[in-house]
Amino acid sequence: MAAILLIEDETNVASFIKRGLEEEGFLVDVAYDGAMGLSLACSREYDLLILDVILPQMNGTEVCKRYRENQGFAVPVIMLTALGTTEDIVKGLEFGADDYLVKPFVFRELVARVNVLLRRKGTGFPAKSCEFADLVLNTEKKTVTRAGKNISLTTKEFRLLELLISNPQRVFSRTSILENVWDANFDFNTNIVEVYINYLRNKIDKGFPVKLIHTVIGMGYVLKEADHENQK
Numbered sequence: 001m002a003a004i005l006l007i008e009d010e011t012n013v014a015s016f017i018k019r020g021l022e023e024e025g026f027l028v029d030v031a032y033d034g035a036m037g038l039s040l041a042c043s044r045e046y047d048l049l050i051l052d053v054i055l056p057q058m059n060g061t062e063v064c065k066r067y068r069e070n071q072g073f074a075v076p077v078i079m080l081t082a083l084g085t086t087e088d089i090v091k092g093l094e095f096g097a098d099d100y101l102v103k104p105f106v107f108r109e110l111v112a113r114v115n116v117l118l119r120r121k122g123t124g125f126p127a128k129s130c131e132f133a134d135l136v137l138n139t140e141k142k143t144v145t146r147a148g149k150n151i152s153l154t155t156k157e158f159r160l161l162e163l164l165i166s167n168p169q170r171v172f173s174r175t176s177i178l179e180n181v182w183d184a185n186f187d188f189n190t191n192i193v194e195v196y197i198n199y200l201r202n203k204i205d206k207g208f209p210v211k212l213i214h215t216v217i218g219m220g221y222v223l224k225e226a227d228h229e230n231q232k
């Protein structure tokens with residue numbers, strides 16, 4: 001499991017990113033200023049750093065520069081910058097950042113970049129192929145099979161199944177599904193999750209004796225093999 005240090009002073013942004021990344025299966029520590037971030041980054045082993053540019057105590061580009069001087073280039077760094085701060089981006093990259101994202105960004109994009117950098121580093125996941133029961137999902141080829149039978153999914157259906165299969169037996173709330181599969185700015189009153197769960201059920205479970213997608217009433221959805229509880 002990859003460990004990420006997030007250095008971000010805006011507490012609501014920090015907790016949103018932390019929660020989202022944890023739902024993706026990462027371990028996340030947060031530092032709320034540059035000096036604390038640098039000291040944490042140098043004292044513990046992380047697989048990746050996410051670094052805001054505008055920070056109290058020490059700005060992000062300075063943190064990045066000192067971190068590289070101290071620790072070398074083994075650990076990838078993603079910078080978070082504000083719109084229209086090309087100079088910050090250039091400085092960040094010169095000082096050893098591997099990638100950057102301009103705020104506000106779509107959460108999925110951050111996850112995608114984190115995964116790309118971790119894969120490059122060699123601790124990347126999710127695995128190319130995830131299996132659960134007789135269901136196999138290949139994240140590179142974007143294919144899904146059940147009991148050896150090809151199942152064709154749309155992008156959103158695929159992403160939804162990818163989320164569920166990333167952590168079988170775990171209940172994903174409607175909100176966490178919305179944030180992970182759609183994005184944070186999505187209208188939370190929508191029933192789109194229910195709609196897509198039904199699409200997915202029709203393709204994954206219909207015609208198979210064992211149902212894999214289960215509703216946990218009032219909680220969310222879970223991928224698991226049928227049990228004796230009376231769940232849909």
Ligand code: CA
Binds near residue numbers: 009054
């Ligand atoms: Ca900031």
